[in-house]
Amino acid sequence: MAEIKVPELAESITEGSIAQWVKKVGDRVEKGEFIVELETDKVNAEIISEEAGVLTQILAGEGDTVLVGQVIAVVEAGEGAAPAPAAPVEAAAPAPQAAPAPVATAPVVEETSGERVIASPAARKLAREKGIDLAAVSPVDPQGRVRVQDVAAHGTAPVAVAAPVAAAPKAVVAVDESRVTVEKMSRRRQTIAKRLLEVKQSTAMLTTFNEVDMTNVMALRSRKKDQFFESTGSKLGFMSFFTKAVVAALKKYPYVNAQIVGDEIHLNNFFDIGVAVSTEEGLVVPVVRDADRKNFSEIEDSIADLAKKARDKKLGLSDLSGGSFTITNGGVFGSLMSTPIMNGTQAAILGMHSIKKRPVEVDGEVAIRPMMYLALSYDHRIIDGKDSVGFLKTVKELLENPEDLLLNS
Structure with a gap:
């Protein structure tokens, strides 16, 4: 078993955010293969697997804040057997919760509109699995980049995304969504x-x-x-x-x-x-x-x-x-x-x-x-x-x- 940890990138960088997972639980990974993109306040870094095997656990979801040295995934030797569900990690400090299980594979399709859509690799993969034309997906990102959440929400009623448990309650400000568009600031912003x-x-x-x-x-x-x-x-x-x-x-x-x-x-x-x-x-x-x-x-x-x-x-x-x-x-x-x-x-x-x-x-x-x-x-x-x-x-x-x-x- 090999733990995928957030690497030490520079002395001034102590944390980052998971930008996107390129692999999902159950996928085969090779040694040195890029599996997750980490966004820091200075640069985006590609984190690789140091071992070949199967990605059995993802311990931090896209958008989660992670610390240098924190374990964010587990790769085990094998050829891609059905993955075991991620178990809660007991530690002195709170650990990020496991990401949701992947969507079942569906027929693969590509964009049919002829227009090249700006999308993360994970979003493209999920769109192929669900048989969704990326050009038909409405992204939340004001720059038009399609992410996994956009693909997952396509064709369904909007649902609230479960947020990590906060250390302390925050004041809730009522927003009229017909008049205001709310977007989360990126780590870099x-x-x-x-x-x-x-x-x-x-x-x-x-x-x-x-x-x-x-x-x-x-x-x-x-x-x-x-x-x-x-x-x-x-x-x-x-x-x-x-x-x-x-x-x-x-x-x-x-x-x-x-x-x-x-x-x-x-x-x-x-x-x-x-x-x-x-x-x-x-x-x-x-x-x-x-x-x-x-x-x-x-x-x-x-x-x-x-x-x-x-x-x-x-x-x-x-x-x-x-x-x-x-x-x-x-x-x-x-x-x-x-x-x-x-x-x-x-x-x-x-x-x-x-x-x-x-x-x-x-x-x-x-x-x-x-x-x-x-x-x-x-x-x-x-x-x-x-x-x-x-x-x-x-x-x-x-x-x-x-x-x-x-x-x-």
């Missing part, structure tokens, strides 16, 4: 909310603004993008210019690249730049390592690779930890101005915004130029106004003279 609130409450956050004339960056990019692609195989975007400008400004104003640890200020002598990426499950901030040592094409490749991994849910803990400064681009969603919230223990974050043509004064005359507002949110406990304004002014000057960035890269 809960963590995002908690950490953003912590930053607001534990720092003296202030935001300063400037604007940058993007004329020269846009003209240089237009002239060089084809040649850049032919010589490097990479697309030349705006993020490499901003990353290079930020690194140069951080070297000039080192306290912007610092953090408070207890009663000490730690000045970082490395330049690991976090780049905020929006995903279906919320904002993540993968890190471009040693951005000061990378050229334009290497930065573009790093950002493209991290963004793809974020969309494909393939980011690892090493991709997300240890950043010293963050850049976030609300402009891709049409934001004209915002006050971004700092990321974790970092001292500052730069917000990019939409490029809009506006009348500005140029050499004593009014001209229409493509302008972008920049916002620097910073911890006033570390960074004084002089440094914050100077940092932002340096970024502005470098972006308005982008040849300097190319020459210094």
